[in-house]
Amino acid sequence: MVGLLSACGSDSSASGTAQTLPGTAEPVSGDRTTAAGASTAASPSDEATDAPATPASGTSTSASSAPSTSGGGASSTRCHTSELSASIGRNDPGAGQENFPVNLTNTSQRTCTLRGFPGAAFVDASGKQLGADPERSSESPTTVKLAPGKQAWAGLTFSNPEISGARTATPAALLVTPPDEKDSLKVKWTQGKVPVSGNSSRSSLTVLRPGTGS
8 A cells, every 4th residue: 555645735636537447555544353244443532522523525436345234242333344434534744745645425324433543555556555554654554433424634744746856657547445354446636747756755644533624
């Protein structure tokens, strides 16, 4: 996976249809408890009340395995890829950084939870990953409760390659993998070149939090 985020001026928001496909990497939620049928389980503690969300730019659809309906454990409350859509918000650049909110919207009819970091990876038209996986921030994960139609966002940041001098590539899409899921959502990338190697080419990603980043 590969990721990005930041904050400042105005830019056109990315839009496009997201679709599921095998994830390039398994995101880490911050919890390492094993749950039946899942690689990791989201902790029900530290639940955050979901803030009102404004509609994310662009539309997306998902198609993954059906969510678990067993028991009341943490794994049964987790948002699955099939219950989410993804979009990329407006760039908010500043201090030589490009900052993009990566939004996840609950498209299901139930309330579910997200905890920790999503996966993020730039890919070319053939699906090949461009650049390294993003670094994760030092923030402590909290559980975000998403009612139907509500959103959570993570910040994707990278250095402006025209300033850093990094080698660049122009991605076709950004793959977004919800925490503890293996299927990804594919969102068209329309924001131009990104750094993939050399000076300051590593991107960074924050934990998910309620609302949208724009």
